Amino acid sequence: MTPTIxxxxxxxxxxxxxxxxSSLLVTLAFVGLWQxxxxxxxxxxxxxxxxxxxxxxxxxxxxxxxxxLFFATLDTLGRLTLGYAVAxxxxxxxxxxxxxxxxxxxxxxxxxxxxxxxxAIVTIPxxxxxxxxGEAVTVLTVIFSAWIPIYLGALQGxxxxxxxxxxxxxxxxxxxxxxxxxxxxxxxxxxxxxxLRVGMGYAWRAVIAAxxxxxxxxxxGITIFAARQFFDVATMYAGVLMIALLGLALDHxxxxxxxxxxxKRWGLAT
Amino acid sequence: MSAxxxxxxxxxxxxxxxxxxxxxxxxxxxPEAHGQPPVVAIDDVSFxxxxxxxxxxxxxxxxxxxxxxxxxxxxxxxxxxxxxVHGQPIRGPGPDRxxxxxxxxxxxxxxxxxxxxxxxxxxxxxxxxxIAERAHHYVEHLGLGGFANAYPSTLSGGMKQRVAxxxxxxxxxxxxxxxxxxxxxxxxxxxxxxxxxxxxASEQNTTFLFVTHDVREAIRLADRVLxxxxxxxxIVESIEVTLPRPRDAxxxxxxxxxxxxxxxxxxxxxx
Amino acid sequence: xxxxxxxxxxxxxxxWLPSRGAGIGTASVCLxxxxxxxxxxxxxxxxxxxxxxxxxxxxxxxxxxxxxxPPFQLEGDILATLARLLGGFSLAVLLAVPIGIAAALSxxxxxxxxxxxxxxxxxxxxxxxxILMLLTGIGNATDFTVVVITACVPIVVYVHDGVRAIDRKxxxxxxxxxxxxxxxxxxxILPAAVVPLxxxLRMGMGYAWRSLIATxSLxxxxxxxxxxIFQASQFxxxxxxxxxxxxxxxxxxxxxxxxxxxxxxxxxxxxxLASGKx
Numbered sequence: 047m048t049p050t051i052x053x054x055x056x057x058x059x060x061x062x063x064x065x066x067x068s069s070l071l072v073t074l075a076f077v078g079l080w081q082x083x084x085x086x087x088x089x090x091x092x093x094x095x096x097x098x099x100x101x102x103x104x105x106x107x108x109x110x111x112x113x114x115l116f117f118a119t120l121d122t123l124g125r126l127t128l129g130y131a132v133a134x135x136x137x138x139x140x141x142x143x144x145x146x147x148x149x150x151x152x153x154x155x156x157x158x159x160x161x162x163x164x165x166a167i168v169t170i171p172x173x174x175x176x177x178x179x180g181e182a183v184t185v186l187t188v189i190f191s192a193w194i195p196i197y198l199g200a201l202q203g204x205x206x207x208x209x210x211x212x213x214x215x216x217x218x219x220x221x222x223x224x225x226x227x228x229x230x231x232x233x234x235x236x237x238x239x240x241x242l243r244v245g246m247g248y249a250w251r252a253v254i255a256a257x258x259x260x261x262x263x264x265x266x267g268i269t270i271f272a273a274r275q276f277f278d279v280a281t282m283y284a285g286v287l288m289i290a291l292l293g294l295a296l297d298h299x300x301x302x303x304x305x306x307x308x309x310k311r312w313g314l315a316t
Numbered sequence: 317m318s319a320x321x322x323x324x325x326x327x328x329x330x331x332x333x334x335x336x337x338x339x340x341x342x343x344x345x346x347p348e349a350h351g352q353p354p355v356v357a358i359d360d361v362s363f364x365x366x367x368x369x370x371x372x373x374x375x376x377x378x379x380x381x382x383x384x385x386x387x388x389x390x391x392x393x394x395x396x397x398x399x400x401v402h403g404q405p406i407r408g409p410g411p412d413r414x415x416x417x418x419x420x421x422x423x424x425x426x427x428x429x430x431x432x433x434x435x436x437x438x439x440x441x442x443x444x445x446x447i448a449e450r451a452h453h454y455v456e457h458l459g460l461g462g463f464a465n466a467y468p469s470t471l472s473g474g475m476k477q478r479v480a481x482x483x484x485x486x487x488x489x490x491x492x493x494x495x496x497x498x499x500x501x502x503x504x505x506x507x508x509x510x511x512x513x514x515x516x517a518s519e520q521n522t523t524f525l526f527v528t529h530d531v532r533e534a535i536r537l538a539d540r541v542l543x544x545x546x547x548x549x550x551i552v553e554s555i556e557v558t559l560p561r562p563r564d565a566x567x568x569x570x571x572x573x574x575x576x577x578x579x580x581x582x583x584x585x586x587x
Numbered sequence: 588x589x590x591x592x593x594x595x596x597x598x599x600x601x602x603w604l605p606s607r608g609a610g611i612g613t614a615s616v617c618l619x620x621x622x623x624x625x626x627x628x629x630x631x632x633x634x635x636x637x638x639x640x641x642x643x644x645x646x647x648x649x650x651x652x653x654x655x656x657p658p659f660q661l662e663g664d665i666l667a668t669l670a671r672l673l674g675g676f677s678l679a680v681l682l683a684v685p686i687g688i689a690a691a692l693s694x695x696x697x698x699x700x701x702x703x704x705x706x707x708x709x710x711x712x713x714x715x716x717x718i719l720m721l722l723t724g725i726g727n728a729t730d731f732t733v734v735v736i737t738a739c740v741p742i743v744v745y746v747h748d749g750v751r752a753i754d755r756k757x758x759x760x761x762x763x764x765x766x767x768x769x770x771x772x773x774x775x776i777l778p779a780a781v782v783p784l785x786x787x788l789r790m791g792m793g794y795a796w797r798s799l800i801a802t803x804s805l806x807x808x809x810x811x812x813x814x815x816i817f818q819a820s821q822f823x824x825x826x827x828x829x830x831x832x833x834x835x836x837x838x839x840x841x842x843x844x845x846x847x848x849x850x851x852x853x854x855x856x857x858x859x860l861a862s863g864k865x
Contacts, residue, residue, distance in 0.1 A: 058347075069702040076703075093721035152608040153615035163839020164832065165797035167713070167804065168813065171820035171828050175636060251711035255801055258713055267714065274717045282721075286714050293709035391759045409762040421756045424857040425778040434774070435764040469858025487764060 095279045103280030122265040129188025130249045137193035141200020166191040166252045170259050184256040191252035192245040199241020203234035243301050337365035342397035357383045359548035370524045372534040375544030381527045382495050389413050389493050414484035418496040420476040422468040428479050429464040435487040454482040474505035494526045531577045536563045543580045552580050638826045646826040667810035675734025683739040687746025712737045712798040729806045737798040738791035749783025782859045785850035796839050
């Protein structure tokens with residue numbers, strides 16, 4: 047006696063699809079509404095451009111003339127990547143060390159605790175003093191911002207590695223180095239992925255903030271701030287849009303892919 | 317905690333007791349969702365419960381007996397079939413059907429006393445003094461003396477379940493629905509609570525509906541056991557248990573009943 | 588903030604660590620301060636580039652007294668920043684808590700509001716400051732707005748997630764006691780939201796603090812910690828810069844500690860985590 051079930055209605059299917067893409071639909075609806083309001087002249091504020099103007103600005107910046115926005119984006123991403131990479135290497139190393147040597151962690155603890163509430167941007171005057179105005183300041187600001195969550199994640203991750211795993215390796219006569227390589231780093235890494243994400247968020251904020259303040263060379267932050275002098279509102283919004291898109295892409299595409307490649311392949315779950 | 321005595325004014329259930337719950341050809345289907353195919357939790361379940369009859373739904377894990385209980389409680393609705401309480405269809409949860417869950421569901425922000433008082437507060441029928449008095453009564457009655465002002469996070473599993481039972485008992489519901497209440501407890505605690513529950517059941521005027529996958533638990537507590545098949549659920553057999561209480565001794569009859577029920581639980585798997 | 592005194596899985600001697608950890612921490616801070624003072628007074632690094640801790644204390648005394656320009660500048664700046672922070676934060680709480688709860692209870696509202704939360708999460712506060720400066724000008728309004736926006740986002744997220752995480756069995760239990768909708772809201776939803784809310788407040792305060800100081804350095808007209816740091820950098824007044832960095836860090840740490848303490852006390856008493864689970 048096989049149980050019979052009513053076939054799913056097209057109404058349910060529609061509802062499922064709408065729900066899955068709801069974020070996108072809501073955003074598009076909002077933009078459409080915005081366009082209507084500004085286009086129909088209901089809103090006159092010069093600081094609020096129409097979405098069409100913003101998209102035009104984006105197009106101009108990326109594809110026309112000097113491709114200002116395009117190169118600015120490359121430069122920003124370059125600084126971001128460099129700073130982030132150093133922050134990850136430094137933060138992870140310190141974190142693993144601190145996880146293995148509780149005394150070291152205790153010694154670092156007050157420094158980290160006081161570092162967290164300090165906005166990276168406040169270190170810029172001091173860094174400028176030491177290093178002059180230039181790329182080094184911006185990159186260092188990124189490093190100073192991003193290393194904390196990564197350090198904490200590595201610390202936590204290292205501490206949570208089960209002692210048994212290490213004993214097994216030692217029983218097989220593994221050297222300290224391969225112990226490190228095969229158990230500690232992967233084990234800590236798994237726990238670190240959320241911190242890597244958070245660290246990237248901090249790095250992003252830092253690079254934009256630093257660009258706005260330091261005003262050296264090219265960058266998305268610099269483009270936005272410069273556009274303000276010329277009251278080029280469309281470019282300002284285009285810059286913010288660029289940042290939002292990049293940020294979302296990093297968070298929704300890059301990191302999940304990273305998780306898939308590492309955690310799921312290694313068969314670990316948090 | 318004393319066992320109930322026979323002089324209590326409530327009568328023991330028997331064939332003459334009125335039917336209070338009637339289920340006819342119940343069917344519950346969970347529709348397709350998130351790429352999962354539809355699930356038939358309950359295929360064709362019919363049964364009756366008489367007043368004050370301690371009824372146990374017995375069956376393997378995940379077979380739909382909890383779902384049946386939820387439907388009687390008014391938390392879920394059947395897809396087909398009729399489910400009547402006192403001849404009326406169920407219109408949602410209500411104070412006549414109290415519920416106790418496996419994971420206690422105590423409010424962590426309320427003390428033991430406040431948890432027990434919760435139902436009484438919601439009924440909006442008693443003064444604060446009356447609520448306090450009743451709550452304290454049940455604190456003592458369920459062996460929670462001294463813990464009235466403790467928060468649930470500090471209690472053991474057994475204590476938490478006592479609080480949950482006290483909370484529901486305090487409102488004196490007509491039905492006590494218990495969804496595998498002792499499954500999360502260790503063996504000794506479970507043992508003690510079964511004995512205590514049996515004592516409570518004998519002195520209360522309440523109809524108990526109890527879900528479990530543990531045959532021994534069923535035998536110790538039930539007047540009637542409804543044996544469920546694995547999912548999709550159907551009632552394989554309805555067994556009346558007339559052994560004298562308390563049923564702690566391992567007599568021949570009890571062991572035979574135990575063996576019989578265990579053999580039934582695996583049955584009915586094929587359509 | 589990780590308390591490194593918590594015994595780790597590796598090499599733990601748990602009974603000793605609590606006091607040992609704190610001891611080592613204090614020792615390391617003292618060591619750093621001494622090293623710093625040594626570098627400064629020995630003249631290895633010029634006093635302009637790296638003023639020593641004693642220099643900073645002297646500067647603090649001057650700025651906190653009537654002789655500074657404006658008088659009592661240090662206090663004035665701290666108060667200005669705190670005022671902006673508390674004002675904006677209060678508004679953020681008033682807005683974000685109802686939004687978070689509403690989004691958790693109503694699926695249509697959730698689908699409508701949460702995309703915007705996600706967008707604001709992806710945009711660093713400083714990136715919208717130039718636009719804000721056009722809309723709300725230079726001065727307190729922009730600082731205030733930045734605090735509101737940066738604090739709202741985590742509060743909405745934590746409250747929403749916390750209320751969503753409430754197991755339906757709590758609602759079932761309440762309704763089986765004939766609790767009406769108002770009762771369920773008051774006795775189930777609100778209490779369940781408390782610990783997640785406290786966690787959200789802590790996060791919101793952290794973001795708001797950092798964004799505020801940064802924004803002040805660009806937009807403030809009068810007073811504030813961020814403002815003065817950047818004013819000081821124009822004049823190469825390094826002692827003030829360093830002093831204010833220390834003040835910013837310490838003050839931020841103190842505020843975070845207050846929120847963390849409130850969250851932990853409640854969480855421990857109820858046995859509930861910030862995610863709402865227990």
